[in-house]
Amino acid sequence: MSGFDGTLLDESDATVRVRFVVNGRKVACEVAPRETLVDCLRNALELTGTHAGCEMGACGACLVQLDGRAVHSCLMFAVQADGATIDTIEGLTESGVIADLQAEFHRRNALQCGFCTPGMLVNAHELLSQVAQPSREEIRDALSGNYCRCTGYEAIVDAIDAVAKARSEGGGAT
Amino acid sequence: MSAPLTSLDRPNSYIGRSVPRPNAKRLLAGRGRYVSDLKLPRMLHAGFLRSPHAHAKIVSIDTEQARALDGVHLVATGTDLARICTPWTGTLDHFKGMTSAPQLPLPVDRVVWAGQAVVAVVAESRAIAEDALELIEIAYEDLPVVVDIDSAREAGGPVINPGSANNTCFRSQLDNGTVDAAFAHATHVVEEEFTFGRHTAVTLEPRAIVADYDPAAGMLTVHHATQTPYQFQDLYSRHYGIPEARVRVIATDIGGSFGMKLHVYHEDMAVVGLSILLGRPVKYVADRIESFVSDIHARDHRVRARMALDAKGEILAMDVLDLTAVGAFSTYPRTSVVEGNQVIRLMGAPYRFKNYRASLEVIFQNKVQTSQYRAVGHPIACAVTERLVDMAASKLGLDPFAIRAQNVIADDAYPQTSATGYRFEALSHQACLKRLHEIMDYDGLRAEQADLRQRGVYRGIGIATFVEITNPSPAFYGVGGARISSQDGAILSLTPSGEVRCMISVTEQGQGTEAIISQIVADQLGLAPEHVKVITGDTEVTPHGGATWACRGAGIGGETALQATRGLKRNILEIAALILQEQPSALDIVDGEVVDAGTRKPRLPIAEIARIAYFRSDTLPPGTQAQLTVSHHFAPQGYPFAFTNGIQGCSLEVDVETGFIRVLKHFIVEDCGRVINPMLVDEQLRGGIVQGLGAALFEECRYSETGQLMNGSLADYLVPMPMEMPDIVIAHVETPTADTELGAKGVGEAGTAAASACVLNAVNDALAPFGATINSIPITPAKVLKALKRF
Known part of the structure; x- marks a missing residue:
């Protein structure tokens, strides 16, 4: 690379190599220190099911599972997630762990534009893994950080409620 | 031949049934295709430097350092874009006396609200574009700011649009019956002044657009998160001087709209121009803070109203004054006066009284525009x-x-x-x-x-x-000169394997347009809805139509689909009748099979009719030309509104x-x-x-x-x-x-x-x-x- 002028590179060009286990597979990417996890997932890894809605942790559209817990991927730099296990809506769909939630959301039309839906599902999955039979009030409270402009929330609450009941009755997915 | 719409007992009766939306499964799996997800080869990213002032003169813009930043491909000002984009004015002819200043993608000499985009940077990433924005210096000279309704109406106060006598955008009056007499004879009069704050749509997906101009083909493709692709096809064509047939607008999945994403935004127009200047795809997605300062707001009304009643409680009359402040411009192409117009016309609508008077005054102020929202x-x-x-x-x-x-x-x-x-x-x-x-x-x-x-x-x-x-009929926009259609179009085909494809001009924002169209087609043709594929939101594919706004998707789009399907069914049964040596009227279609109309005895699958028509036309009687694709348009007639x-x-x-x-x-x-x-x-x-x-x-x-x-x-x-x-x-x-x-x-x-x-x-x-x-x-x-x- 003759003629390459190293001084043309400034700090903003510097990247860091990070490694994650994303949806069950080891991946490595080069990220800028300022890059958020949601941008890294959506851009570098092309996992566009995770959405950016407010970029300040208020709307829940960017929720992913990080080491088994729901986190806002917009409130975390990609470098902070180095070494973590991350599951996005794509992985949760493929593994089938939220199939009953997805089926019930579909049956009750608990979504319209669908932009909030991946975050809703990640949060619903989190809730049901913590509380087996939440009351409607507990469901609404658990979703208090998930904004949906379309549905009015009731069908979402109904769907989660129905899945919670089905899981405790049948011990499995519908 | 056409069964009544109401009976849920007859076969293939889907109108009136709670059927889940077929397209929702993709969204549940994280497989939505939103414009904010889109990545095209050689795509660049736009960012905008916004005005910190609500009203100011632009004295100078220094973009030198920004242009020099690595990864920056273009820095464009209002002057650069004004060379290729003609200005627009947000007025309609049927709002007599309405005024609004001409608008350009980016302002040339003056900013009129805090948050208005002033300079665009296009770079290899959004982050680099935003870095470059910080290197731009704009010198402003403050102008007097008009923020509230009262100061905007003050005689001799500051005027937002130079050359105007005042800040009035539009006035309208209604006076029906004998209002003064009704109030004079009333036993009871109630009166109140109401205020309605500004609020905004806050769609979870902010506005998103990818403009892709191919100079070799002279073709502009815009992936636009909007309700109304045809409206934008027309506008991009006319304002950038590209023949309409060479402008394609694709509206795929959209993260909410509620009316907000059917207006012309300065940034969106600018992105189209930036792509034309660069000959490359340019993407812009508003961030949340940009959405709040640049998406249309709604409401912002102050209404003084009184109602007269007789001793028994019979309403006799209403008298209303609505003042509404709409920002510095009227929004294009649907204007910012429709809300006020509807306020004064919907007053008292459920009630029997006949005496009504109203004044509407629509006022400019130094805030972002208001316009139609749900x-x-x-x-x-x-x-x-x-x-x-x-x-x-x-x-x-x-x-x-x-x-x-x-x-x-x-x-x-x-x-x-x-x-x-x-x-x-x-x-x-x-x-x-x-x-x-x-x-x-x-x-x-x-x-x-x-x-x-x-x-x-x-x-x-x-x-x-x-x-x-x-x-809404053409009385809504068409009569005012806006090229916004009140009709819809559908192209319906029986595919060679006996399924149905419906390409229709109404669009989907998650309310279930595609689901209800498939229900109507399936119901009217006589097959299961899963055999109907509905395609929406691409001006290159679907016929021109109004799309989805103001509550028209089901009423007008649905009727379009219904009539188109009846046409296709007639054509299918004509061919079936030739094959089966029957009269078409003796046949019907149930579950994708041609049946005897009386006994419902199956005679022939429609897939077989399709096979014969597409691949063995030689076996049909000479002179037969099977028409297994129909196109149909429907414009509402009768009442101007339902x-x-x-x-x-x-x-x-x-x-x-x-x-x-x-x-x-x-x-x-x-x-x-x-x-x-x-x-x-x-x-x-x-x-x-x-x-x-x-x-x-x-x-x-x-x-x-x-x-x-x-x-x-x-x-x-x-x-x-x-x-x-x-x-x-x-x-x-x-x-x-x-x-x-x-x-x-x-x-x-x-x-x-x-x-x-x-x-x-x-x-x-x-x-x-x-x-x-x-x-x-x-x-x-x-x-x-x-x-x-x-x-």
Whole structure:
């Protein structure tokens, strides 16, 4: 690379190599220190099911599972997630762990534009893994950080409620 | 041959059934294809430097350092884009005397609101574009700022648009009957001044656009998160001088719109120009803070209104003044005066009185533009009317149900013309009132309220009747000169394997357009809906049409699909009749099989007809040309609008110590004519009500005295969240429109139309023991405490 002028590179060009286990597979990417996890997932890894809605942790559209817990991927730099296990809506769909939630959301039309839906599902999955039979009030409270402009929330609450009941009755997915 | 629409017993009867949306499964799996997800080869990213001033002269712009930054491909100012884009003006001819200044993608010499985009940077990443924005220096010279309605109307005060005598955008007046005489002879007059704060759509996906100009082909492709691709095809073509056939607008999945994404935004127009200048795809997605300062806002009305009644409680007249402030420009191409126009025309719409006078004054100010957002004008007209009715009821000692029952237009008295001049085909206020009384358990709620008051718990019960405008004809925009279609088009094909493809001009925003179109096609043709593929949102593929706005998708798009399907069915049965040596009228289609019309005995699968027509036309009688693709357009005729109606009820509790309001339960009885998919209709109602509850209780764009938006983030601007929203009880009355075979009207605005009126009445009901009243929306805890003289 003759003629390459190293001084043309400034700090903003510097990247860091990070490694994650994303949806069950080891991946490595080069990220800028300022890059958020949601941008890294959506851009570098092309996992566009995770959405950016407010970029300040208020709307829940960017929720992913990080080491088994729901986190806002917009409130975390990609470098902070180095070494973590991350599951996005794509992985949760493929593994089938939220199939009953997805089926019930579909049956009750608990979504319209669908932009909030991946975050809703990640949060619903989190809730049901913590509380087996939440009351409607507990469901609404658990979703208090998930904004949906379309549905009015009731069908979402109904769907989660129905899945919670089905899981405790049948011990499995519908 | 065409079976009646109502029977759910006949085979392939899908109109009226709750069928889940086929396209929702993708969204549930995270496989939505939103414009914000899109990545094209060689795609660049745009960022915008925005004005920190609400009104200022641009003295100079220094972009030198920004241009020098690595990764920056283009820095463009207003002057650069003005060379290739013609200006636009947000006026319509039928709004006589309306004015608005010409607009360009980016301003050349003056900024008129804080947050207005001034300079564009296109770079290899959004981050680099934003780095470059920080290197741009703009020198501004402050101009006097006009932020509130009163200062905007002050004679001799600062004028926003140079060359104008004042800040008036539009004035309109209505004067029907004998208003002065009615007030002179009235036993009771109630009067109030109401304010309605600015709020905004807050779609979860912000505005997103990817413009891709190919100079070799002379072809512009725009991936645009919008409701109205054809409107934008026309606008990009005309303002950038590209033949319409070489402009393609693709509207795929969209993360919410509610009217907000069908307006021309300066950044969107700029992105198209940037792509033309660079010959490469350019992407722009607004961030949340940009959305708050550049998406259209809505409402911002101050209404003084009075109502005259006789001794028995009969409404005699209304007299209304609506002042509304719309920003520095009127929005293009639908204008910013439609809301005010609808406010003064929807006033008193459910009631029988004939004397009505209204003045509307639409005023410019240094804020972002307001324009059409869900339920345009309805919530204001409804809240003003319904609050006055409640005030009158309390003055007369009448129950809110009783005064409404006494005054609504009787269900058997249609057709009727409202005091404001709207023509109603058939509405059902009496039936809806009765039904609401039942589903609320009104008497039970009142008893509980009285009981709780003894214990210092203050609950309120509110009701609000409403009328909604749906299925708009060309009277809406076409007559004003806007190239916004009121007709829709569909192309319907029987595929070689016997399935049906329907390409239709109405678009999908998650309300279920594609689902209901597939239900209608399946129902009318006689096959299962899973064999119908509906394609929407691509101007290169679907025929030109109005798309989805103002409650027209089901009513007009649905009728288009119905008529197109009947055409295709006729053509299929003609070929079937030739093959089977029968008369077409002796045949029908059930479950994808041609059957004997009388016995329903299967004769031949339609797949076999398709096979013969496409691959063995030699076996058909000579001269036969099978037409297994039909194209069909439908424009509404008859009434200029298909009005719908309904009534909402609300039970809530006011904490008189803190001013907090908890909505306990909400109710709605709605009549949207033929219900195509009850589950989807109910979802429209619930979602609409929650948007209305947000407006009633939380949402307001708050500005400083210098015109700065003070709460432009999702942490500061309050939207309704799950834990504070109630469950909603829904019931229906069905009065189909006779203007179409389908009989469907719109339902998208109904929930939002009356929710805030209902809450306003309920809060006032709760505060009645204190003699406190509220006349301002949103009803914040501070306003409640102020009304109670505790703040």
